[in-house]
Amino acid sequence: MPSSAKANDMGKTNTKHILSADAASLFSDFDIELFKGGVHYRLYEKMGAQRVTKGNAEGILFSVWAPGAGSVSVAGDFNGWDKNAHPMHARWDSSGIWELFVPDLAPGTPYKFIVRNGDFEAEKSDPFAFQCEVPPRTASLIPAADTFRWTDKKWMQERHLKQNEHAPLSIYEVHLGSWKRKDGNEFLSYRDMAGELPAYCREMGFTHVELMPVMEHPFYGSWGYQQTGYFAPGSRFGTPQDFMHLINELHKAGIGVILDWVPSHFPTDAHGLQYFDGTHLYEHSDPRKGFHPDWQSSIFNLGRNEVRAFLISNALYWLDRFHVDGLRVDAVASMLYLDYSRKEGEWIPNEFGGRENLESVQFFRQLNDAVHASYPDVLTIAEESTAWPGVTQPASAGGLGFDRKWMMGWMHDTLLYFAQDPVYRSYHQELLTFSIIYTYSEKFILPFSHDEVVHGKHSLLRKMPGDEWQQFANLRLLFGYMAAHPGGKLLFMGDEFGQSGEWRHDYSLDWHEASGDKNKGVQQLVKDLNHLGNHPALADNYNPSGFEWIDFSDRDNCVISWLRKGTNGSFLVCIFNFTPVVRRNYRLGMPEAGYYTELLNTDAAVYGGSDVHNTQLETAPFARHGRTHSLSLTLPPLATLVLEYKGPNF
Template sequence: MTQQQEKQPLLTGYDVDLFRSGKHYHIYNKLGAHVREDAGIPVTHFAVWAPNATAVSVVGNFNGWDRDAHPFSPREDGSGIWEGAIPNVGRGELYKYFIRSQNGYEVEKGDPYAVYWETPPRTASVVWDLEFEWNDQSWLEKRKTPALNGPVSIYELHLGSWRRIHEEEGRWMTYRELAQELPEYCLFMGFTHVEFLPVMEHPFYGSWGYQVTGYFAPTSRYGTPQDFMFLINALHEAGIGVILDWVPSHFPTDEHGLGYFDGSHLYEHSDPRQGFHPDWKSAIFNYGRHEVKSFLISNALYWLDKFHIDGLRVDAVASMLYLDYSRKEGEWIPNRYGGRENLEAIDFLREFNAAVHQSFPDVLTIAEESTAWPGVTHPISSGGLGFDLKWMMGWMHDSLSYFQKDAVYRSYHQGQIAFSTHYAFSERFVLPLSHDEVVHGKRSLLRKMPGDEWQQFANLRLLYAYMYGHPGAKLLFMGGEFGQNHEWRHDYSLDWNENKHPLHEGIQRLVKDLNNFYQTEPALYERNFSGEGFEWIDHQDATNSVLAWTRKGTSPSDQLLFIANFTPVVRENYRIGVGKPGYYEEVFNSDNLRYGGADVISLEEIESYPIPKHGHPHSVPLTLPPLAVIVLKYSKEFEWL
């Protein structure tokens, strides 16, 4: 870059026009703090949107936090953007914006576009750059093959509590320390992706990152932006994709954050019936304001651009779609047609998905949407929201409700465990066993299970095998992969010592093998989101609490038969209809001794007989192990055929 180019203003009139129209998807390159050099001297250019301000200045450790030392000037284009450049201010300097508003309100705010912040509870922004030498080109090339064409198995993770350093008073691991262990572990376990609970800077650690103040900054609790890049790079080198939780639904009202930014409700609605979230006591973005749309959509693209992120899981989409979400009558304002749909949020989500997929067609967008809103994963052109995947919350609620029932009562709830297939192909779904299900007294997945210790572990193995046999992508929260006893506690490490117990070790082996099975059997992923890939054999045997179904790949030879026994009773000579005569082999059994099971295993070769069953001319007699799933695969024809 020449000195003449370096002296040119960062913000052009074209930039401002795009920003004001809600179409500047890379405004992070213009607003905020950007360091340049002028004749070898660092010069930081600052720009902030504060249209209600009468005065704006930069305060920091470089000027003794003097509000009068470095005043800004507003642009003359009426954009409300204030800007200025300060020499001899470079990387590592702390700063905030002092803002005096038209109503006399005075405040010191962090930079909405800061890429680095002080570690909470300190609240200053930090002048920083994003220079990093990436080594993940082969991963990015591989990523061009759409992920939805293959297996998607996601390991959901909270960075501060995955593993802690016990020798150092239980401190959390840094990004670089995580990079030494997490990729290897994910590779060992067979997960295809990790999903981080929000890494964006958040003042309250106990919010798990869902109360964001620094949307453009990975939290400094674990290191610098480059340290976070190092972790992502290491995961990519191991062949693991990285998904981030993204929270465009609400933000906290901490004074240094976005709330009441320039003495006006700039980012949020002014009316609390639109701008205040009753569940989380936080502010709701004004999606109808163009500059806010530029802020949010450019933030989404920022993580994909600067940090090579492979997917964004959008939190609390339902709270965005419905104006009356968690509100009583009289506590919300209908849309212009008198309805409850948030038309501005719908437009925003569609624009977000369109922008992401235009710039990064190989990146996944995932909606946490807990209602039956139609077309969440349908194309925008046909009226959908344009997401790639949606969390299947109904499957999660029904499955956990069913599994928590004692086996003696399950025969009365056969429809509950089978119901999800009625709508399994209405969207492209992720089956989530997430962090939300193992906190706040809900107990761990293991301790949700009924029965004695053996039955609890057997039920958990059954749940996981049933999940991997069910159509859809998979998601499992950390600790679940080895059946942690205690529910998740964000202030503590996972209880890794439990892996020394054979039953916990068995759960871990099971999940590892299920991931491998998922990735090596085309029947489990080729038609994961199509009804052509699934067929019931029998879902009506409530008396025995047994389900049987077929998963199908694109080749007729790629078929798997799943049989699930939801009771602790061994079922002898249980007959399943098959469409093809010959020999079948048992290719998976969750009751295997290596998983801690009772080792009720079928013969190496299971012969079919011309005894009609389940609408098929042939059937196979099976021994169903207790609280277990077995999987059969066609082996060979009869030699005399």
């Protein structure tokens, strides 16, 4: 079955299973074999709270993995939270799975598993819960019967055209709790967001949204990166069906949806996965492998088959049930290196004495193979900050199998360069030119994410040097440089209109600033750059023949220039002036003789610039930069200039 059809067929919150009167399980012997082997990728169809009809009774079949437990029971509103009223039964096959059928449970009923192991007793949320109570409450909820019907068939059928290597990729990163808020600083619901976000992204020309983690998390200030409900959309904003509605509306607007996904670690909250059955079940027992010093959280034991099956099932769940178009995998570097953020003696070498986490390598390959086997048109994206080789190479070729990788080195070097006062930039030009040396070694996305505008790092606007005019001009130059550089693009919300303050997760973006003239100019520029990204010379970001330097050596003037070339023979000339000085009669070699026009100028008045521009441009037979013909240009201050060739005659 094609992936798009499969997703539409499986797009249901909960499927009712039919059991015979004497049946006690949804697991076949083959299911158990796959689970124990770490290759059961649809565990959410079996585990947790599954709606079933058993004989003449309708109810819920509970299943939970707790091999170390001496006993497990289910408690909830339906039994007055009596820990002993509904004991579960351990399967006979040493799988460690406990099961119990309970009839007549209403949707939305809170429940937990009571897990005992000797003196250990804990009230645990369901690891496979489809819905959770609104924090700070921590119970799981009996799922509702499916009521949602998808109407995004066109998107799903055409998704492969929107997400291949030759399609433009411009991502808008969003934190659902702070994009916008209602009066009184209340959250927008998923359905509120569905009424505004799709239209805004479509108007702005973004191809995708990337949602910071939506999975249930107890501490809002973790931004979703410390999760306890891996299968439950955050209840602060509504129900699973409400979240489906948001995705459905984004798809109908032609916007893809990427979810941040966190298989690297989980919090130590008592109701979560930590020490689940009185043993180190999901996490490593040795803190040198099982505890993360930066985030004070537990690290998944990827050497355990059942844990890998849990995580890969979770990845497939969001693709199956929610029609998600991509997963951006968080903190990949922290998983690849055993000594990540650890001092000598605080980590355990691998079997060969090295620092590489071989279990993580195998997990990433298995994950990406599983995802692409079911959904070849879905994107997997690695947030990986090192030079680990082959991140976006297929597993069959020795790579990790991701489709894209964040270009963290480009982000760091670019922001470091732009932070320099223009008078000193000539000494740092390698920060701009170095990225081209390795830009085609992986399939990169250029990220300006939430991490760059928080915790005292300042907003993108306030990172720029100079007075207010120069800051806005630098920001426009930065966005023009980013748009012309090979690779996909990602902007965090608020960047697109030049928000002056840092991101604050407890409040809405400062949308009132977007009405300012300079801010409106930045917003219009981002919109135009996104639409310019559809140009054949810019859309194909992963073809090494699509880039050619004109000049990278003009340090004195702080000017660099290159060509972007499409497979159809089209090309664009991209020129960047990194000083506030207007460069007149600046001669630049051109690939073709004839006429050129300005396709985009970030200094244009419509963007809030000084409106220094070129009118009619015709080459002259003066050799420059290894080319027989050249143009005499006026370079606007602190600006990106994109020229289009019109032909030998105009």
